[in-house]
Amino acid sequence: MSQNPFDLPHDQLPETIPVFPLTGVLLLPKGKLPLNIFEPRYLNMVQDALATNRLVGMVQPRDGGAGNHPPLYEIGCAGRITSFNETEDGRFLITLTGISRFRITGEVPTTRGYRRAITDWSGFEADLEEDGPCDLDRSRLDAVLQTYFKQQGISANWESVSQAPLDRLVTSLSMICPFDAPEKQALLESPDVNSRARLLLALVEMAVHEDGDGGGSARH
Template sequence: MSQPSFTRLSELPEELAIFPLPGALLFPRWQLPLNIFEPRYLNMIDDVIQDMRMIGMIQSVGGSKAKPDVAHTGCAGRITAWSETGDGRYLITLTGIARFDVKEELSVMTPYRQVVPDWAPYEADLKDVPDSKLPDRSRLVSALHDYTEAHDMSTDWSAVEEAPLETLVNALCSGCPFSVMEKQALVEAPTLKDRTETLITLLEMDVSGEDGGTLQ
């Protein structure tokens, strides 16, 4: 299946189906595998596959289970791989395209929710991060070393040193057991450098025993 290629905001949809899910983070150029089994989201996949194959991943932040409150900012991804299981589930892979703010939620007849996205604050997401704007790997590795030692975790340090920096940052943001609020701070960090600084802060707060829930 073709990989997504968007270079201008005008190429992105004016309306977007959203998938509220706490703890599941998507970033530009990052891939997120999902197991879809709820009927409303199976319906969503059927619909978006016939169009731009675009879904907005966004964290739920309270409210009812049927219609949870959602964060102000999420990240849209394009379905770049999918298969259907024998019991009717979809196994999909989303590739992150760009983040968005929720401008308004639409009144729709579909069982899944749809919003009007505001892409403008995240135009830079459509471009690769230039080397001159990459964060300092050594500070991140140092914070990660202290974090893994504190939690007695084994780590493949050669992979940490060799992985592309954006891939490493996104993997840690997605994989570390941060709270919903803390993960939302990572999503909303304006640049990769800011995301890395926020990640380092969260790792250091955990090691020092500070209350990460105070991060706003």
Template sequence: MFKAADLPEIVPIFPLPGALLLPRARLPLHIFEPRYLAMLDDALKTRDRLIAMIQPAVHGHGGEDALHQIGCAGRITQFSETEDGRYMVTLSGISRFRVEQELSGFQPYRRCQVHWQDFSRDLGGVEKDSSFDRESFLLLLQRFFESRQLSTDWDNLEEADDELLINSLSMMLEFQPEDKQALLEAPSLTTRRETLVTLMEFALRGGTQEDLIQ
């Protein structure tokens, strides 16, 4: 179990639009760019083996190189190398963080100084959603899957605990990067579930991202 005081102040940053990692969830990654191969090699040499996932900010809000201020760090728990030198990696989510500043250096990848204090809840046990109406949620989810011609193992979904169900769907379902950021920044599991419901209901009504922002 990690403690906030044990987490590093400087982390390697992997800015990937639309990719969402949440605490206690797992994110598979396919790493092949030379700079991120170097990042992975360096991370594997550290005690914590952390890589910080973060969304690039929307164009027009600080430039194309800008980053959102909140991301989530994950520990490399599985990796394998292909014959052509690429890596298949699994990150296990540890905690969200807030960026203090981006650092310059000789590394080919980006690094940021971060703090973890705002997200101490991430380092605790599995979170519960006390007001979760699972039956109505699964009915909405079924409509959403049917509208997109998606299939899933419904038995596993019905048996999954609240956090695993809500967080896995938040990571898996295709939404706009800004929507993914809203799911990441949700202060509680209940808020994340409410946000997820809003996004699914809005998509089923045929709304656009611009309509949702308004």
């Protein structure tokens, strides 16, 4: 990747970051995630992040946990706020660009309503590097995607899809496809782009097969 003056070496990533728990929402390294922020505690979170290193960790609650303090999956992904707009009604529209995955080893108390995780970045050093070549069968993915998108009611610019680099396409599809939370987590925890691509293809093919058998509605 081209050098960004805000990029940090992996060994200089912070020991704690604010975390934003959202079920079914996935951020991956190099992915871009738009968010509409309106809860007071998360407005505080964005303000505090903008005043420091602009990093926010996206993490899923376990088992659809509810309430203000649900248990969290151990692994999340940190993103940098790379776009920010404030609306007239006081919401923040931001974009997070995925930087690196992290492991939650604990939490620290906060006074601003949001949660803050103690982070272990070890084992994810490759997230800051360019992805290697993706060896997935592109024609097989393209063919099943058209059926999957039709079944899910997702519109797509197929010319753009066909021209997208395969590694970036795998990242985008992993983030936007309406998989279940455990499936999203499995995609996040895949060790590299090739294992993620194979899992993505398997999930899409399974969904198409289930829908074709009349079982697709059970996924919603």
